[in-house]
Amino acid sequence: MIPITSMKGKRVAVFGLGGSGLITAEALVAGGAEVIAWDDNESARAAAEAREIQVTDWRGSEFGAYSALVLAPGVPLTHPEPHWSVKIAREAGVEVIGDICLFARERKFRAPTAPFVAITGTNGKSTTTALIHHILKSAGKDVEIGGNFGPAVLGLDDLAPDRFYVIECSSFQIDLAPGIDPTVGIQLNLTEDHIDRHGSIEGYAAVKEKLVDGAQVAVVGVDDVFSAAMATRRESKGLETLRISTRGSVAQGVWAVSGRIIEPMGLAQTVVYDLHGHPILKGVHNAQNVAAAVAATRRLGLGLDEVRKGIETFPGLAHRMEPIGRSGSVILVNDSKATNADAAAKALASYDNIYWIAGGKPKSGGIAPLSGFFPKIAKAYLIGVAAEEFAATIGGAAPHAIVETLDRAVSEALTDALAATEASGREAVVLLSPACASYDQFKNFEVRGDHFRELVLTDPRVKPFQEKA
Incomplete structure (x- = not known):
């Protein structure tokens, strides 16, 4: 578990007591916060009480005494309309955040050098997250994986300066993570999805871009117009941006042509890996996933042989090809x-x-x-x-x-x-x-x-x- 010591002594409301909500509440308590939790579902409240989490309906109470509302990602923040807990928090001027935000702030507070890779996109997030984790692990790194894929982020092993965190982030989680600042932020692609939660595809894209904006280094797929625009805006600010593409070469980043993953080396080109014959990583979509993983892990300091070994031995994900x-x-x-x-x-x-x-x-x-x-x-x-x-x-x-x-x-x-x-x-x-x-x-x-x-x-x-x- 990652205790949230940055909230020590503060009163924090937690709404949504599913798996990640329960872990969030426990992590806040472990860090010294006063946690008041609630869920509209009676069985969820009972599960929290069984784990000695204080469960109280705060409607009608003075909410201005709270420092934050930590919202489960599945609870509507803006569309189709804000949940009642969000309305109460906003009326009281209390910020609304999620577990990814708590993780990012705790990392900055206690272990700012811990490498943090955040992955988002409409498709391919889980494969890319798992592949980056596998490459790093096969290279002997101390690495944790979680977020939207795998364990809840605050249930991972505690922060350490040299421990890598590879975290899949949904748009819902990013929307609850103002100021998210990964070492490497990856935006794979964007197609229409979750419009009911973001209002429009433009709103959906704007949420995804928050992860790109805050990253020290951004790895951005440029095969769709929305993601390409994100890369261009970052570059216009002089921020380090690695483009990935399956449609053509890039000057800075990694691209894939006919299953060959290519990295520019000055005026030369290096074939990092040829996916032909790989039993798991088939198809153009996986070529994009591999290109993103290569760009990220190379930027994190891994050598070509380490990256190649990780790709070669990647076992894939259950139920996905x-x-x-x-x-x-x-x-x-x-x-x-x-x-x-x-x-x-x-x-x-x-x-x-x-x-x-x-x-x-x-x-x-x-x-x-x-x-x-x-x-x-x-x-x-x-x-x-x-x-x-x-x-x-x-x-x-x-x-x-x-x-x-x-x-x-x-x-x-x-x-x-x-x-x-x-x-x-x-x-x-x-x-x-x-x-x-x-x-x-x-x-x-x-x-x-x-x-x-x-x-x-x-x-x-x-x-x-x-x-x-």
């Missing part, structure tokens, strides 16, 4: 995290000769945006509520069957793929990339992905991916 098993020339891949068409597109773009398992609880728009990938589908196996809708969308563009359950889908897809590869000698992929939520048959995408893994690894025809068939 995760190779699970191999049978002959067939690889079985768990991409259960692909809960919409945009996410599934990244996996479909990364493979050929695909035996595609899709379906579940459909999202708006279904799989119509994926029609350009249908020629790559050897056969689709459709499950769940969306099966009939998806079958109608695919039509005659690719062979498909409604199989209803994941169990049947895995068995039939592997049987068909093995027969086809034996006849043709061509490699194939059995890909679970549902383009759907899981809630019709599974509690969440993790449970769905775990069931896929179990089905694959208990099939006698399959060996774990690390082993050669």
